[in-house]
Amino acid sequence: MAHKEEDSAVGTRPEDEKLSMGANLAYGLQHVLTMYGGIVAVPLILGQAAGLSTSDIGLLVTASLFAGGLATILQTLGLPFFGSRLPLVQGVSFSGVATMVAISGNGGIQAILGAVIVASVIGLLITPVFSRITRFFPPLVTGIVITTIGLTLMPVAAFWAMGGNSKSPDFGSPANIQLAAVTLAIVLSLSKLGSASISRLSILLAIVIGTGIAYVAGMTDFSQVPNGQFFALPAVFHFGYPTFEIAAIVSMFIVIMVTLVETSADILAVGEIVETKVDSRRLGDGLRADMLSSIIAPVFGSFTQSAFAQNVGLVAVTGVKSRYVVATGGLFLVALGLLPVVGRVVAAVPSSVLGGAGIVLFGTVAASGIRTLSKVDYNNNMNLVIVATSIGFGMIPIASPGFYEHFPAWFATIFHSGISSAALMAIVLNLLFNHIKSGNSDQQSVFVAGVERSIRYQDIARLHDGDYFLNGKLYDAAGAEVPLLAAQAH
Template sequence: MTRPEDVRYPFGQTLVYGTQHILTMYGGVIAPQLIVGGAAGLSATDMALLVTAGLFISGLATLLQTLGIGPVGSRLPIVQGISFVSVSTMVTIASNGGLRPVFGAIMVAGAIGLLLSGFFAKLVRLFPAVVTGSIITVIGLSLLPTAFKWAMGNDAKAADFGSMGNIGFAGLTLVIILVISRLFQGAISRLSILIGLVIGTIIAVFTHRADFSAVGDAKIMALPPILHFGGPIFEVGAIVSMTIVMVVIMVETTADVLAISEIVGTEADSKRVAAGLRADMLSSAVAPLFSSFPCSAFAQNVGLVALTGIKSRFVVATGGLVLLVLGLFPIVGAVVAGIPYPVLGGAGIVLFGSVAASGIRTLARVDFTDNLNMVIVAVAIGVGLIPIAAPTFWDKFPTWLGVIMHSGISATAIVAIMLNLLFNEIKRGNKPGASVFAAAEDRKDDLGDRLDDDIRG
């Protein structure tokens, strides 16, 4: 019997579905380069090189993750892109010493992560449904602010940021996606995100809200050069900081591998998780050679798999090939980059919300009777939302702790795992109905029973 992730579609459908994956994550995959490049004071030419290199490496990493080579690659429909988790650390390093110490730290940290992948994956038993459901829910909730920022125009300094025009285009794109999803079935419905992006962009062109002027200035073809910014510099402080970041990335990738396997309906044992982590870490270690940054599984594409029901890894591999081509042909990338952020924002609301919904669906399978699982979920999600609700909450804490906890996803994972160990794995002292929430549920059930008796009486 063919596993869901091994299903193959005709070439045309595969190409279209794969391209849809890339269009939904394109804005996210170029943002880290623009942020870090700006901190390093790069010229416009070097900034464009960073973007092209990021696309190229993301494409290679996606192919490695989906198709696999030996013990490397999860062989699941996972899109790899430049990690947002590493941005703040890279900005700090780049602001003081440029990009060469950044690249040196990434190489060493990636190699350390590669060595730890097998051991780290054995901890997969620490991720039952109560843990993974909390993590997946927070992944979706953590991504939603990005969609809202895109809907407002993305650039907070722009005069039209948050204007009714920008938000209107985001709403229009959202409505188009919803109408297509409701009225059409099968292949057309599955392409609702892509169709929404295309129609929204076309309308933006006719209303002069899309800018494709950069297309004329872009080179037709360019291969990312090796060590364009010079050889890497290895600084102890930068390496330690980046290694902490790599551990956080490994936590997030583990969560994404488990999330996508949950959505696909396939098994993700420790061996498969280890293979996914190796692809992540190997890609990250090699990335600096091409002037790029650490790679990570892209959570927003988990939502696309859940939304479309297209579970084939070959579809995502084709998307990775498209991403690689975009990295080789900057002029094509410039065209895709012309999609207005408000249009991306409208699609992002559906995508990222789908991730949160998938987490809620996972939590629905958790047994909340006479245990402390409700407490685990409540605290894990609460701590995970701190970076969204109070972005400066962890600023006064030690730097290493702040790096970890500023990521709501990793914070949720750590808290959920620790509480699950404390409340569920350590059985000694556990008593039925120990939770105040469990007691509340019992009272609610008793009230329901009395109401039923009254109705029957």
Template sequence: MHQRTHAASGRPEDGRLPWGKTLAFGMQHILTMYGGLIAPPLIIGTAAGLGTAEIGMLISAALFVSGLATLLQTLGLPFFGSQLPLVQGVSFAGVATMVTIVNGGGGLPAVFGAVMVSAAIGLLVTPFFAHIIRFFPPVVTGTVVTVIGLSLMPVAVRWAMGGNMRAADWGAPGNIGLAAFTLAVVLLLNRVGGRAVARVAVLLAMVIGTLAAMLAGKTHFGALPAGELLALPHPFAFGWPVFELPAILSMLLIVLVLLTETTAGLMAVGEIVGTPVDGRRIANGLRADMLSSALSPVFNSFPQSSFAQNIGLVALTGVKSRFVVSAGGLILVLLGVVPALGVIVAAIPLPVLGGAGVVLFGSVAASGIRTLAKVEYKDNMNLVVVATAIAFGMIPIVMPTFYDRFPSWVGTLLHSGISASCLAALLLNLLFNATRPAAVVASRSSLPPG
């Protein structure tokens, strides 16, 4: 059955599917981003010296808050939420900064205080970011979407190798073979299956890959946790937030990076879905991002941002309904409050996720290349803009230590290939095309009608 046509709004993202398919596609989204979602609380909790049970509490809180943030982003409230198929999760961008705050003696309370204040300030500056939409013609958006896909490929490769560089089986042929098997299943299902099978090919491949890992003895479903069936997050379980000025200032820079990355994510998913994304929609999406981030410490979690991994899933499957992602948000909430469900999902081996991630993240890059193919390159500087911005975005990907000897704020701003390419493409387009109206118009005219 094809995606039901939206009747009133005329927007692809407002289409609805039967409940069964909605939940299946929603679960596919969650399995795609689960590994990336639990990594930040795991790293920060370890740095804070927490025990296994307390780290588990941080992970459950991350799932719970990310689910609520996803529901806000996809369903929306007045002035909050882009109503686009965008999954929200704990951002990896601020992990290094939050670990520094923890190690500085402030502990988790100082982290939570810094997140609350910096996100509240970010909420106030969202109108500024919403007004820069006119500076994002296809030459910029296509470049950024391409780099989003490329910047995610190292994640897929690390997953395929096992996920933990210190583990004995890091890069073992068995891990890579499991990833290759999962990738082969994704490709096979897309090749021989019908349209309905192709849309859930990633989900089916993860199930088959996990079963293969069980037969090979590489994973097992551990004993279900004893205790409460429901474990609701306790507000301020690690103490009341502490507000330290240096910590707040360092997190403010992270908030600016998150605003930049979320703006890029909103525009990327808009391109893939084929729906107009104007300044008002950008502002609503950013406000949802910042409100979720400001409130997340109440439930012992960290800053929220859009997950680029899931943009690839939208591109690959062609399922554009925001209600599918809303179902994924609901699943995240359940994973956060029902410990048994979290154990089941966590049993999926990282190499399985890596095999699926290769084609997912490649789909994002392919979408960006498709947009760049529509840009006019004759008698203008667009080729230079694209070439330089992609190269600039690849620097932290191919050489993560490139900015280590620069001031810390430089590394924070440019450590992400997404934010680096976004800033480079934006500035170069302004520099080379702002004084060449014809070039800008030609570039803009290549956008498909909304």
């Protein structure tokens, strides 16, 4: 019934507005530029962590662009039971970077791909009952996880700033660190400019300018860029067939749970920005698209897919609500994924430049988590202790990488990742102190990345077929307002 109502409304909803070809191309490209730095950062991190060659890292980059484009098209245009049909840009999720780096240390890229596939299949299967599980992922837990993600990535930024290759004779040289510092200064300078569009593209522009400086100074080598195909279809299982390790799958499933929470928040957020109905069916379709994309992406050499929060903010800033604009951005991503030369160019960007940009990029992830934690109630409860213990536990493998080296391999794989360590501790302590004893998790609100809003997880759990969110309010199928638990609490 929900789909019939939706189909009858096609052409009348704000997200169904059809703009001119020129507008679609311009605004679609803007979406791609906004998220480009984030989508290429993940394969760069994982490629270097796995010790891949520049050529293979380039293939990882183009695979991520291609998979992100397909995922975006699926999410915006949709298929039966898949896709929210909202202006959401999809791409490789940052949530799993630390976990995947830990997995790569034991099983390489193949173990990452296998873990992503299995964890995403499980995520797809639990989507129908996900609203009942979200109570275990209030802002207390997700804020801890997102903060830890940012903190665990900071050593990567520092490693990049030093040159990205510890065996290189100039690793840690003043020249490398100065280049990183110049890139950081460019990011900050561009962010301070009055132009909102330049500010939003500050990281990408800083990487381009920093690379130009490096080229002039003789600190980068693009000689490998012409070597190889200019255009090519993504190779299937280029990095080998996936391997399946239980510990890696368990770690990745934790990431999938966080991704589902983030995507739920992004779907509700963009629905409110666009001022359109988001019912339980539409939310489920969006989550299923996320999981299906994450299952398919490893076939081409990419990883978990999720909505990009910065693009949700871009919809709010520009006021362009058409999902066809974002679908056009998806086509741009697919086109870039068919050009291996683009991946080789990105892979040739000096690590020091990436390090300077990474300080801001990864720091922003941590800051987003801190913002989420600022919404948590710390009065008359143990939430401050939960935050302190969980983040501290997550920092152990970062402060002392060999901490778990004498533990069983399956245990080390799970807990060597700061994100997995912090997430497991946060979930267990939240259950122990809030669900089992005090029960004050009813005061928590669901995590929303990049958008100021407060939709509580219980409100999502109360959605029935035909119910929908609009302008921050919950309505039943007949259009009658259903009071939010947030309002009832006051």
